[in-house]
Amino acid sequence: MAAQGVKLLGAWASPYSRRVEIALKLKGIDYEFVAQTLSPKSPDVLKYNPVHKKVPILLHNGKPVVESLVVVEYIDETWSSGPSILPADPLGKANARFWAKFIDDKLMPAIINIRRCQGEEQVKAIDVVVELLKVLENELKGKKFFGGDTIGLVDIAANFIALWLPVHQEIMGLQIVTKEKLPVFCAWIDEYLNSSIIKQSLPSKDELSTALLAYHRS
């Protein structure tokens, strides 16, 4: 589909920006990616997201949409091309929104906490994350993706766990997501990272590893 005034202000290594890219690619929407730095903030970031001053920002015909999950729903509701990202029925929608919120409100802070802790505290922080991942894993039982046969909102929200978390754990020498602890989740990661849209939307493991090494050394 030809570009229709769609611009994404994003950051290469941000899993939140990548959520929006996955959604746009799923729908087959051409867009212009405008790379942003964390600091200094560009005048466009301050103009279009004055409340949070962060990316991703989707500009559609000049109008900004922000907050990654809000943007993904906006994309799903705006373009009928490509597969639906949310189910059509209200109960399926509510379920998807619940798990996407679980990832952002519970799982992401718990994952961030791992890097803040050391020693025995870090072991406990990892246990918390594994338990939360088991709760999420339970949603995958008997399904290829959280969205069923196709990638949905929860799969998009979980992109950090599929790619960023394994790379972080490798760099830090930690065991968080392993086949022994989370077999169903690991099968999902394989399936997810090998699907064609995700391959086009996310950096490779090696590229991300190189970028995150610099982050861990900082």
Added chain:
Amino acid sequence: MAAQGVKLLGAWASPYSRRVEIALKLKGIDYEFVAQTLSPKSPDVLKYNPVHKKVPILLHNGKPVVESLVVVEYIDETWSSGPSILPADPLGKANARFWAKFIDDKLMPAIINIRRCQGEEQVKAIDVVVELLKVLENELKGKKFFGGDTIGLVDIAANFIALWLPVHQEIMGLQIVTKEKLPVFCAWIDEYLNSSIIKQSLPSKDELSTALLAYHRS
């Protein structure tokens, strides 16, 4: 509209439960309210919301929907009776979701922080809340409600600020929401609390004051 197997597991003094009640009343849906206590948790709360173990839980034909804003969207999408809670257009929807999320992610934690602080720290905590409220107030300019002429998602999400916050500040002898600092917001509170649906859905200021006095003494 006759009850259609709609049950709300909620708590009388919870602004989150009340959000769901407002949505159900806006849509004219009869429901059975099943009062829950904070402790101990009832078997139904543990069964229907095993992840968070909290109310509100909407049971519709035996199926649970949880997380108050997710439930409000579910109600809007399930019943076409009554006014729409979210706008029809994707940009309007995204805007409403953005501000509802702002209330839950930024404003509510900042408000809770006021009670955790004392002295100079509390003065600073109040300033933070007032600044956030000014950001939100900006969204009201030229409008009766956040939803325009009718009550929408953001108005429902903001019910805590309309009723609970003024009662808390009175009990604690603090000045947070005042006509001097937030004139537009205060006009919205008057309009909101005097609208017929809200009057049916929220406790009176006196009832809530009596209930919250016990909370502040605990």
